[in-house]
Each structure stands twice: as C-alpha cells, then as structure tokens.
Amino acid sequence: MVDEFYMLLAISEAWKYQVLTYPNPAVGCVITDKNGAILSINAHKKAGLAHAELEAAKEALSRLNPLLKFPQNPNELHTFILHNHQNLLKDSTLYVTLEPCSHQGLTPSCAELICALRVKKVVIGTEDNTKRAKGGSEILKKAGVKVAIGICKKECKELIEPFLSWQKGSFSFFKLAMRLDGSYDNGIITSLLSREFTHKLRDVCDLIIIGGETLRIDKPTLDSRLINGKAPDILICSQKEIDKSAPLFNVKNRKVIIQNNIDIPKKYKNIMMEGGSNFLQAMRNKVDWFLIFHSNLFSSAEGRSIKTNLNLKLIHNSRIENDIFGWYKQINN
Amino acid sequence: MVDEFYMLLAISEAWKYQVLTYPNPAVGCVITDKNGAILSINAHKKAGLAHAELEAAKEALSRLNPLLKFPQNPNELHTFILHNHQNLLKDSTLYVTLEPCSHQGLTPSCAELICALRVKKVVIGTEDNTKRAKGGSEILKKAGVKVAIGICKKECKELIEPFLSWQKGSFSFFKLAMRLDGSYDNGIITSLLSREFTHKLRDVCDLIIIGGETLRIDKPTLDSRLINGKAPDILICSQKEIDKSAPLFNVKNRKVIIQNNIDIPKKYKNIMMEGGSNFLQAMRNKVDWFLIFHSNLFSSAEGRSIKTNLNLKLIHNSRIENDIFGWYKQINN
Numbered sequence: 004m005v006d007e008f009y010m011l012l013a014i015s016e017a018w019k020y021q022v023l024t025y026p027n028p029a030v031g032c033v034i035t036d037k038n039g040a041i042l043s044i045n046a047h048k049k050a051g052l053a054h055a056e057l058e059a060a061k062e063a064l065s066r067l068n069p070l071l072k073f074p075q076n077p078n079e080l081h082t083f084i085l086h087n088h089q090n091l092l093k094d095s096t097l098y099v100t101l102e103p104c105s106h107q108g109l110t111p112s113c114a115e116l117i118c119a120l121r122v123k124k125v126v127i128g129t130e131d132n133t134k135r136a137k138g139g140s141e142i143l144k145k146a147g148v149k150v151a152i153g154i155c156k157k158e159c160k161e162l163i164e165p166f167l168s169w170q171k172g173s174f175s176f177f178k179l180a181m182r183l184d185g186s187y188d189n190g191i192i193t194s195l196l197s198r199e200f201t202h203k204l205r206d207v208c209d210l211i212i213i214g215g216e217t218l219r220i221d222k223p224t225l226d227s228r229l230i231n232g233k234a235p236d237i238l239i240c241s242q243k244e245i246d247k248s249a250p251l252f253n254v255k256n257r258k259v260i261i262q263n264n265i266d267i268p269k270k271y272k273n274i275m276m277e278g279g280s281n282f283l284q285a286m287r288n289k290v291d292w293f294l295i296f297h298s299n300l301f302s303s304a305e306g307r308s309i310k311t312n313l314n315l316k317l318i319h320n321s322r323i324e325n326d327i328f329g330w331y332k333q334i335n336n
Numbered sequence: 337m338v339d340e341f342y343m344l345l346a347i348s349e350a351w352k353y354q355v356l357t358y359p360n361p362a363v364g365c366v367i368t369d370k371n372g373a374i375l376s377i378n379a380h381k382k383a384g385l386a387h388a389e390l391e392a393a394k395e396a397l398s399r400l401n402p403l404l405k406f407p408q409n410p411n412e413l414h415t416f417i418l419h420n421h422q423n424l425l426k427d428s429t430l431y432v433t434l435e436p437c438s439h440q441g442l443t444p445s446c447a448e449l450i451c452a453l454r455v456k457k458v459v460i461g462t463e464d465n466t467k468r469a470k471g472g473s474e475i476l477k478k479a480g481v482k483v484a485i486g487i488c489k490k491e492c493k494e495l496i497e498p499f500l501s502w503q504k505g506s507f508s509f510f511k512l513a514m515r516l517d518g519s520y521d522n523g524i525i526t527s528l529l530s531r532e533f534t535h536k537l538r539d540v541c542d543l544i545i546i547g548g549e550t551l552r553i554d555k556p557t558l559d560s561r562l563i564n565g566k567a568p569d570i571l572i573c574s575q576k577e578i579d580k581s582a583p584l585f586n587v588k589n590r591k592v593i594i595q596n597n598i599d600i601p602k603k604y605k606n607i608m609m610e611g612g613s614n615f616l617q618a619m620r621n622k623v624d625w626f627l628i629f630h631s632n633l634f635s636s637a638e639g640r641s642i643k644t645n646l647n648l649k650l651i652h653n654s655r656i657e658n659d660i661f662g663w664y665k666q667i668n669n
Contacts, residue, residue, distance in 0.1 A: 004374050039373030123388040135633050183628060185518020295516060297630060299664070301616075301646040308641060309517040313634040317658040325650040329660055331632070 009033045009098040010155040016046040025207045025273045028166035030101045032059035037094035052284035053077040056113040065089045077110045093121040100159045116140035118146035127152045128159025134230040175274035178298040186306025193298045197323045199229045210271035214282035215241025224250040231290030284311040299325035342431040342489040343368045349379040358540045358606045361499035363434045365392035370427035386410040389446040400424045410443045426454040433492045435464040447472035451479035458487045461492025508607035513629040519639025530656045532562045539565030540541040543604035547615035548574025557583040617644040634660035
C-alpha cells in the first residue's frame, strides 16, 4: 500500500487521544517491517507517558519477541528498548504524524531512538517547528535514515492545531451533547462511555466555562468523578445572581469565578465550554473547536434545541458505542 | 497484526457499498502477501460488477505487476486472472467478510478462483448459507487451502442483514437528513456528494415511500438525476387529496401508487422511505434500518424537528465531506 494509507492509520489512532495529550501534541505512529507488514499502530496517550514512536516500537517488539518484558516508566522503557531491541526493527519503516522530537524532555529524544533501532525509512506527516523539539529529521538523515516529509500534511497539521494554540496561548472547545433530533433537555443524554470520555477531557482542562442557565437548570458538578480525575476551575458567565449552593461549589481544590461578561481569563490554557443554546450563541466566535455528540435516541418530549447559526467544517468523526461525535471548527475561522 | 485487524478493514470497505450491491450482499476483501503486507482492500460495488475477491485479486496483481492490463468485464477479468496471475498471489492470505461463492452466477465461482491463485489461507467472516452460493469453504479445503471461519462474525453477519432480508422477502430503510440541531425545514440540507449518495441508493431501490406531507411541502422529484440513474416507483401514503401536478408525477417509466394506508405492496424488495417527523412516527416500526444524516450546519430558523421516540443501535457510521451519517436499527427489533 502507499505511504498515505499507513499515515491515515497513524492519524486515526492519534485522534483517539486528541486534547487528552495536553500540553503535548496528539501524535500517531505506525511501524511496518522490511516486507511492509504492519507491526504496530499506536499513539501518544497522555503527557508523561511514552511518545507515539516509543509506544509503537514497544508494540512492534512485543509482537516480534513475546518474551520481552517491558518496564512501565517511559524513561526506563526508552533505555530498555535501546538495549534490548535485538535489531528486530532493522530496515523497518516508521510513519509518524509529527516529526520525531530531537530533545530530551520528560522522555528522551525519539529521533535518537529511531536511529538506534536502525529503521530504514521515516515518513513524517508534518514538521515540528517548536523551538524545543525541532531538528528530529536532521538527526535521522545524519544517521543515514531515509526521510520523507509532508505525507497527508493537511490532516497532520490539523491534528496538532490544539497543540500549536497551547504553544501560542490557549485552546478552547465547546462540548455539546444532543439526541439525534437535536434535543438536549434535562437528564443524561449520552452513554456512560461517552461521559467517561468527557470526564477524561475535563481531567486535562484547567478551566470549564458555563453560562448561568446551565448552572440553574442542570445543576452540574463538572468534575471528573467517573475516571477519578481532577476538577478544573470553573468560570460562570452570568448577568443574573448565582445560587452558590449548587453542587459545583462543593468540590475541593477548585476555584469558581463568577463574572457578568464572557471574557476569558488569560492564565488558563486548555479550556472547555459546556452549555446549551444561549451559551453556544454567545461563545461561538470565541472558541477554536466544537465537540458535538449525538446520542442514539429520538425523544418526543419537548426538549430544548439549539438556536444559532453556524457553518462548520468536520475535522474528525468517530463513535463511542451507539453515540456519534465530531470535532468541528467554523468554516473561515 | 491479528486477523481481526484485516477483517475490520474489509468490513469497513464493504460498508461503502451497503445496499448499493442489491440484490447481492455487501462484501469486502483484503489480501496480504506471504509476509503479511497488505496488497489490496476492496469490495463488491454493484450487481453485475466483480465480486469482492475478484476486485481484490485484480488490485493486488496490478500492484505486483503494473504492466498487466485487465479487462473491464467481470467474466473476462475472471478468465484473464486465471491465465495471467503468474503465481504472484501464491501463499497470500485472503480475508473476506462472506464465504466465497461456490457457484457460477453472473460471474464465475470465487472459491475456484482463489484455489487457482494458490492462496495459502482464507479467513472468512461469516458463512454463506444461501442455497445457490454455499459450499465455498469446502471447495477451498479440498484444494488444500487453510480456512478459518467466524472472524468478526457479529459484524460480518450485520453487514449482510439487508441481503438476507432480500432473500426472504424485502428490505426497507428510512432515510432522514437533518442539520446538526435536528432541523430539516425546506431546502437543501446535505452536501452535493451526500445527495449523490442518496441518488445512488434510489437508483438501486425499486420503491420509494413518502407521506402526503412531504409531497405537499417539499414537492420532491425523487429520481436519481444527479447520477443519471433510474427513478424508482413511488408509493404515497396519504389520507388527504394528492396534487398530481407535483414533479414526481412527471417522471417517465415510473409507477406512482397512492393509498390511504401504510401497507407496503408485496412485489417490491428494496424499499427506501423518505420523509419527516409524522411519516417517521408512522413507519418507524415497519422499517428494518434507518439511515440518518447530519449536515454541518446549525440554523436558527424555526425549522421543523423530529418528534418521535426511538432507541437505536448504531450499526455503522461514516462521513461524506462535512456531513456525518449512520446506519441504525431499533434496539430489540
């Protein structure tokens, strides 16, 4: 198959962890052996865990030698692979959505690792131009590894848009959950697994912004209890009085800010908004992306529905059980 | 990678042609070489065109020998491949969602072709128990081909549900297009490519059923003009008088039936329903599947929205440009 095929597999894997990798970029990696058989499809899952290349190398090696016992800690894993790869990945091809990092960050340089594995060719989606990490492809070339850059470049650049926004300042997305008919009245809308995904997102966000209406009608807690994660700070934008007995005020280690405008405090970098029609209407030109869920139900109840005008570009879509969801951004934004 | 990985690629490819293969089943096929590298991912696209296995063999051979010039006609293609495969697919593995056919139908037996190619192993999703086609795996085994049956069986059985319904009588699905907010008021909702997909579906259906309200409000033509396809017969279910000057009455070679009940005439086998809230409410327990589109727009106009109760299982989801769509069926149906 052509390079694009493997790169799309890597992109698709990376999307499973979009935003969850904060402050790191979402990155996917595929390794094929010297004959072109796929050895691994993997991704970076969370800051502090292994980079995509390291995860993919581990998966490939464990397939080729099931007796290898890998350490958990990513630094130890890196060292272990350097000493125990047995040239099993010699002449393999590695597809990675973002240029392998050149630097020692929380984990050691991926470019150095790839050279040590004696990979024959590295196919890169898009360059890493960040000051800290750039230069990976030069390290590879100097070691005699063939390098191709720019395969599925548009898709790979889109994948790291949140990362580039974090680098420059902040990234924000508006999460919306509806039934198939667009209704979103009180009560649970999506499946438990979809809500766990939302809690994973909350766990990596430093601020959730809601409107006063959501607080009054839904009385949410807005924590990450389903995954035992953290509770981000809350900003409530409301021109009316706020009832401070609401559950979200009773969460430890959380700051709650109340203001009568929709300005976003500068100190926050990874920002989620949750709400309904009026809040979406107010915030729609302030957010970078939209994360829109549709559950598997039609409900004839007189549920609220969204009244706003938006023309969106679908960036990525997927499913969780019977729910569908898409990451969108405004066209011409 | 494990067998399930390749089977899921085959399943995903087959879904692109779901219903479009009428009266044949949707079938996908992946071929990997003796080293496990993917040579082709293909599917049966339309009755009278090549079966999935033949399409996949052609794609694999054209990759291995770009000089081969394949004939278009599937019977000629079958014969050509029998005489020109040059043992290039010897010891390959073939993954196919449905047991290869044993019989000479519109095209010759796929099982016989696979034996001639000297494929080493055939991995089958689900058995073909239809009288005409069954027995393919026995032919393979007798020729010394390794056969594994039942990989991703649940998904592969679901894929051929429309086919099994056609075999027993008829299959019907309700197509619904909404904006992200659930609105579906007058005018175009989805993109041109999505509408072309709908026209391809109409082209293979023998009956479209609508309610009187759709006729009065939308005044649709309900043909396949975007793809120069055929116009299926129409059944209008309405208790009110019908305006026979509507555009759908002016289409040649079409029968229009008007009745004041929702009984479906027995002679039709592949049936599409299109409409809005009231018609969905009326027909929801009469249809097998639902095909639900959500476009990329929110529209604050006071659009109609669906008022019914349905609890659906998502069978398959995908996208066309910025539109998302899912094939659904009722849970416990």
